Amino acid sequence: DIQLTQSPSSLSASVGDRVTITCRASQTISNYLNWYQHKPGKAPKLLIYAASSLQSGVPSRFSGGGSGTDFTLTIANLQPDDFATYYCQQTYRAPLVTFGGGTKVEIK
Amino acid sequence: QVQLVESGGGVVQPGGSLRLSCTAFGFTFSDYGMYWVRQAPGQGLEWVAFTRFDGNNNFYANSVKGRFTTSRDNSRNTLYLQMNNVRLEDAAVYHCAKGSPGQLSAFDIWGQGTWVIVSS
Numbered sequence: 001d002i003q004l005t006q007s008p009s010s011l012s013a014s015v016g017d018r019v020t021i022t023c024r025a026s027q028t029i030s031n032y033l034n035w036y037q038h039k040p041g042k043a044p045k046l047l048i049y050a051a052s053s054l055q056s057g058v059p060s061r062f063s064g065g066g067s068g069t070d071f072t073l074t075i076a077n078l079q080p081d082d083f084a085t086y087y088c089q090q091t092y093r094a095p096l097v098t099f100g101g102g103t104k105v106e107i108k
Numbered sequence: 109q110v111q112l113v114e115s116g117g118g119v120v121q122p123g124g125s126l127r128l129s130c131t132a133f134g135f136t137f138s139d140y141g142m143y144w145v146r147q148a149p150g151q152g153l154e155w156v157a158f159t160r161f162d163g164n165n166n167f168y169a170n171s172v173k174g175r176f177t178t179s180r181d182n183s184r185n186t187l188y189l190q191m192n193n194v195r196l197e198d199a200a201v202y203h204c205a206k207g208s209p210g211q212l213s214a215f216d217i218w219g220q221g222t223w224v225i226v227s228s
Contacts, residue, residue, distance in 0.1 A: 031212070032212050032213075034211075034214040034215070036153075036215075038153070041220070042220060043203065043218035043219055043220045043221070044145075044153070044203065044205075044215070044218045045218070046211075046214055046215060046216050046218075049208075049211040049212060049214035049216075050211065050212045050214070053211070055211075055214075055216070087152065087153055089153075089215070091212050091214060094207070094212075095141060095143070095158035095167045095207070095213070096155075096158075096167060097155045097213070098155065099145075099152060099153040099154065099155065100152070101152050102152040102153070
């Protein structure tokens with residue numbers, strides 16, 4: 001199984017901050033890495049696919065980078081609507097996919 | 109409107125059975141592989157099962173293999189998850205999601221989920 005390790009597991013930030021979340025894969029996964037935003041009681045939302053491609057309708061303050069085993073999700077100019085939990089996901093072995101443990105972004 | 113709507117959740121006793129449904133709207137359901145993902149209280153997202161666009165070649169997480177069965181009825185635009193021999197650790201919100209082949213199989217549409225509570 002491919003394991004994904006996200007860090008940090010939680011962070012506190014203020015509106016307007018720049019935030020970076022990292023995701024490390026236990027083996028190389030090329031660019032088969034996606035990022036999701038999840039709020040309680042809601043459907044998870046695809047933000048970034050193929051490591052760095054912005055999903056249609058997602059604000060440009062979200063960006064993704066990396067390849068191989070190390071990946072990042074950056075949120076520039078954090079907005080009130082961005083406080084949520086973020087997950088990375090590998091689809092290199094689809095349909096046997098795995099998710100990272102999640103990063104909860106809270107208001108400072 | 110493109111969406112997925114889950115139903116069928118509820119309270120089930122340990123060892124009992126439950127069938128979840130996921131109905132698709134606004135896209136050609138029969139063209140896409142579909143997934144089940146769950147989130148236990150206080151935990152992260154966990155992939156559960158996959159069914160191919162035609163209902164063949166299903167795959168399961170080790171934690172549910174032999175107990176859960178996924179299937180689909182393309183004429184009804186509906187995905188199913190039959191849960192048998194349910195355990196306490198199966199308690200979670202269950203989401204269905206659509207795979208997107210053009211986006212390296214990312215899950216581009218998700219449902220809001222349905223709760224499964226396991227209690228005697």
